Amino acid sequence: MSDRFPDVDWWRDRYGALLNAQDGFDDNHYVWKCTGYGHKNSISSENIYDSHADFYAFKDN
Numbered sequence: 001m002s003d004r005f006p007d008v009d010w011w012r013d014r015y016g017a018l019l020n021a022q023d024g025f026d027d028n029h030y031v032w033k034c035t036g037y038g039h040k041n042s043i044s045s046e047n048i049y050d051s052h053a054d055f056y057a058f059k060d061n
Helices: 052-060
Strands: 031-033 040-042
Touching: none
Parallel strands: none
Antiparallel strands: 031 040
């Protein structure tokens, strides 16, 4: 199965864990439940940012 979003690193919405490194991660799922803490994360094009700074700037608005 191929990635829906090649070359995108997916970070957990809370606490910043790298989701791509979790066993079984597949960005073809529209929601990924963090294997560490169970937090659900949306996997969609609307959640792709060029940098952490862009993400935090968006969240501050």
